[in-house]
Amino acid sequence: MTEIIKIIEAGVEDIDQIAPLFDCYRQFYKQPEDLELAKSYITERLKTGTAIIFLARDEHNNALGFTQLYKSYCSIDVKPIWILYDLFVVSSARKKGVGKALMDRALLLAKETGAARIDLETAYDNSNAQALYESLGYQRDDEYYKYSLEL
Incomplete structure (x- = not known):
């Protein structure tokens, strides 16, 4: 790792970074470029407190990546859980510990809030993310099927 990585809990004042x-993250998942939509969505999450976003910055305060988490609950464990929904690192900062630093901060949040676990999903072909998650102890769920209903 050649850069100093700072992880902060983002606020509305960090929207421009x-x-x-977030727009690049959505484009990775084949969504059209739409910076205004990205700003609107992230602003709403932060203003309403419906998400926690951690932002990684280098020593010059340049944004390197982010992760976005949503709180949920597990009826079986009778505890909160965190859904790690988004993780993105700019291409120039990949393989330098940024993703791991963001994941470590998410883990700290989960522990601080007494959560039972962190759940996440990734695309079948996103082998880089899968390698990171597995290196941190995350295990692929072979017990449950995931279902969705498009509206």
């Missing part, structure tokens, strides 16, 4: 990252 997060929104371009």
